[in-house]
Amino acid sequence: MKHRKTGARKKAGGGRLRRALPAVLLGLLVLAGWEGAVRLFGIPSFLLPGPVEIAGAFWEARALLLEHSIPTAFEAIVGFLCAAVTGVVSGFLINRSALMERALYPWLVASQAVPIIALAPVLVTWFGYGPVPKVIVVTLFCFFPITVATADGLRSIDPELIRLMRSFGATGWRVFSMVEVPGALPFLFGGFRLAVTYCVIGAVTGEWVGSSEGLGFLINADKSQFEIARLFAEIGILSFMGVGLFLLVAGLQRLVAPWTLRRNG
Secondary structure (H helix, E strand, O other), rough: OOHHHHHHHHHHHHHHHHHHHHHHHHHHHHHHHHHHHHHHHHOOOOOOHHHHHHHHHHHHOOOHHHHHHHHHHHHHHHHHHHHHHHHHHHHHEEHHHHHHHHHHHHHHHHHHHHHHHHHHHHHHHOOOOOOOHHHHHHHHHHHHHHHHHHHHHHHHHHHHHHHHHHOOOOOOHHHHHHHHHHHHHHHHHHHHHHHHHHHHHHHHHHHOOOOOOOHHHHHHHHHHOHHHHHHHHHHHHHHHHHHHHHHHHHHHHHHHHHHHHHHHH
């Protein structure tokens, strides 16, 4: 039995590796072509540094980059968690009450028409240059998709199944925990995966407007000093940070709700 489980794990790991291989090969091909083009056409580094030069700039400034990556990651994660809590609560209220839906939904849609970057300077004026305005910006970026996903997930539940549970004397809490939550989780994790890709963008947007630390602050400084290779290194870190958070949410989904992955194929 133990051998069969080990074999199944190895088979699953090999399958994931095969699925990731095309993306890895494409990335290596793009990097090789990029480096070759820079060398072949003699493109100056202040216009477009090659991957080798960017890697060198990253290694030379690794301590500085790590120092500024920590506040950006903190703002992104805390803002996403705040958006997850407020978004789930708002989606639940919208689903439960037609009055709340009529009251909240128009304002939710209107909030997406306001450029968040236009609100960021106001938030900096109110809350200063610390992490609070950046966390609020991230929350505003991530809040809407989680709210909509929660409301749509709860709406997708078959009402006949709810009526059947109630006919057997199930309490409201039991119906919610045994029927509505499992049924809404595929939508909810879809909203989480979408929102988590925005949280790094939100953190950097807040840092661009006003900050004394973070990768957004460092990008502004390096742009003015024409440290283009290091700037590309910072962009790469932000990309890896976003991918890492996405994979973290996907791993949480695999752990908490594996049936949603089977349902989604």
